[in-house]
Amino acid sequence: MEFLSMFIAQLRSALCAMLLAALSFSAAADAPNSEYRQIEWIELMPADDLDALLNPPETIDQIADGSAEDSVEGLAGTEDEATKRYLAALESTRVVEEFNNSKIRLPGFVVPLEMKDEFTATEFLLVPFFGACLHLPPPPPNQIVYVTYADGVTLSSYQDAFWLEGTLKVETTASDMGTAAYTLVVDSVAPYSE
Structure with a gap:
């Protein structure tokens, strides 16, 4: 249960933080460039996936730490509908189609796949939270955005957060670090600030 409880705690914390941030300010009004709609990560997830992740099956708490069931793979054979729904949401590539080809502004953390230099x-x-894909299992694919940016993003630390502006596309991309259900064609990158 250690793996699942750590993942659930991190996911709940990130989802709650994103929900609070989404409620605390209006998306378009706060964006410095009104050409881009500022969105929150939670908006990229279909409502039923979000509901499944925020309400994991009660049986999760009954799994012994380190047991065979203490992993996504260990739960895969279960017949319980709530667990099936939860597992499907953890791996969901389902998207919110209204964002396809939208000009958006999104904050997040960078998980490098290709480096121009050190x-x-x-x-x-x-990704929506620090450590996703690096120290923790990856978030659901609909919470990961694939980016290529010729100018590059300079990282002094993996804890650095950035604002990215560009055109969001519904395109699934798989990598060794995780699967992304969205792709962003970047117009600009800036260090994160509230």
Whole structure:
């Protein structure tokens, strides 16, 4: 249960933070460039996937730490509908189609896939919380955005967060670090600030 409880705690924390952020300010009004709609990660997830992740099956708490069931793979054979729904949401590539070809502004953390030099990522995954894909299992694919950016994003630390502006596309891309259900054609990158 250690793996699942750690993952659930991290996911709940990230989803709650994103929900609070989404409620705390209006999307378009806060964007410095009104050409881009500022969105929150939670908006990229279909409502029923979000509901499944925020309400995991009660049986999750009954799994012993380190047991065979203490993993996504260990739960895969279960017949319980709530668990099936939860597992499907963890791996969901379902998207919110209204964002396809939308000009958006999205904050996130960079998980490098290709580096131009020691500090500059030119191909990467944008994720909603620090450590996703690196220290923790990856978020659901509909919470990962694939990015290529010739200019690159200079990283002084993996804890650096950025604002990315560009055109969001519904395109699934698989990598060793995770699967992204969205792709962003980047127009600009800036360090994150509230």
